[in-house]
Amino acid sequence: MTQPKGALTGVRVLDLTRVLAGPTCTQMLGDLGAEVIKIERPDAGDDTRAFAPPFWPRTRESAYFLGANRNKKSVTLDIAKPEGQAIIHRLLDGGCDILVENFKVGALAKYGLAWEQLRQKYPRLIYCSITGFGQTGPYAPRPGYDALVQAMGGIMSLTGESDGPPQKVGVPIADLFAGLYGCIGVLAALNHRNATGEVQRIDIGMLDAHVAWLGNQAMNYLATGEDPQRLGNQHPNIAPYQEFPTKDGYIILAIGNDPTFERFCRSFGQEALLSDERFATNARRVENRQLVTDTLTPVMRSLTTAEWIEQLEALKIGCGPINTLDQVFADAQIKARNCVVQMRHASGEIIQVIANPVRLSGTPPQYRLPPPALGEHTHIVLRETIGMTDAELAALRIKEII
Known part of the structure; x- marks a missing residue:
């Protein structure tokens, strides 16, 4: 062909x-x-x-x-x-x-x-x-x-x-x-x-x-004149949107809006948070990000990473494992998208290269x-x-x- x-x-x-x-x-x-x-x-x-x-x-x-x-x-x-x-x-x-x-x-x-x-x-x-x-x-x-x-x-x-x-x-x-x-x-x-x-x-x-x-962080500075502070893996404008410890490792939890937060709380026994003004909106959760982290950490420790991913994905709540490169290249999605390409080098050896992500x-x-x-x-x-x-x-x- x-x-x-x-x-x-x-x-x-x-x-x-x-x-x-x-x-x-x-x-x-x-x-x-x-x-x-x-x-x-x-x-x-x-x-x-x-x-x-x-x-x-x-x-x-x-x-x-x-x-x-x-x-x-x-x-x-x-x-x-x-x-x-x-x-x-x-x-x-x-x-x-x-x-x-x-x-x-x-x-x-x-x-x-x-x-x-x-x-x-x-x-x-x-x-x-x-x-x-x-x-x-x-x-x-x-x-x-x-x-x-x-x-x-x-x-x-x-x-x-x-x-x-x-x-x-x-x-x-x-x-x-x-x-x-x-x-x-x-x-x-x-x-x-x-x-x-x-x-x-x-x-x-x-x-x-x-x-x-620099994207949203640059715009945050231009809007306020205040230098953004380091937040580790947390998001400057959304909460919770960060890593949490699980029973056997870590997971990224990405809750991007208020309806998703409500769905999370009702699904995992945290309904009481919905009547707490400090959790009521994304803006309030960002203002109280440490409280959000401290409150949800013991919840997230209750299940393994795999158990969380299975349940959160069923609820269409953003989440994902924190993969090593070994896990990245073994991932089913990476394999399905053919993200690694084999080529024969002038030495005669087969080498692997990362595929171009622009799919035309x-x-x-x-x-x-x-x-x-x-x-x-x-x-x-x-x-x-x-x-x-x-x-x-x-x-x-x-x-x-x-």
Whole structure:
């Protein structure tokens, strides 16, 4: 059966990114059907190839690299040398639609590859820059790191127990969101170019993206001028909406409105709470969140997690277990949705990657190419895309350009 074409089939992306924010953006474009040519440093490659252990079993690839680089062709190229820069220009001449980069602000100018240097020569090129702090502002020259952005962007002040230290999120979420916002920007710019012929640069700052997803907590601050406090696993605007201990572990109880709270109380012997003004509405429960927690904790300890989930789900009351990753990937829903995909790596080993969550009915995400070995596609891309001969490629290898 022929695989349906991707939404971006026929689009070519020149990927000058490394680590996570930029590769997240370009992997999404690749999943949607774009041809992504990933430029890597000869010998070393993307920094994340060395972010290990763990390596994938029986390969030399880090699990970190494998998570953000499928559907890409790896070309090793030293862009610090004039010959390498010339090859970049030949690739751009060869029909490149999008360039994505995450160098420090101004760093590509010394190679002749800055937006201002390319925009006139390549009038159909969409150029996306992903940096820590964007192209403008007093922090623009600074390098960006996920933990640094989480700290500066406020999420650490909101995460953790009320009496504990600030905590970062357990995955590099500042990087991931910057990459996803970058992809959204690229798709919007591509649609605009195709409609009008006009191209533009996308300027993504990790800190900007981070502030954008502070969501309701940011709005709470803007509405009151008061810094939200750390609440552990509790919700700032809803109660009860948090973890509770059970007879054998923990559960998340998510009661999102007053009718659901009433249903909970009538079903589990807590009718008396319904006549207590402190529990009467969500607003009052938020005001008295500690009382709510203290009152419901012994109730929740009366059953096991599995018993609670069975009974709460029957009542259509939000709940769920707090899964380890082992339990996540064994979950029936995760399996039913095919959230893990197998691909054969260049080493010959079968690797597993996380599926793209964007489910398109007509142009679904594709899994054409496994995360590449370093330089795996150098010769084939330079031959097929810009017509280099074997003799030219050999000469470039001797000079360590590729």
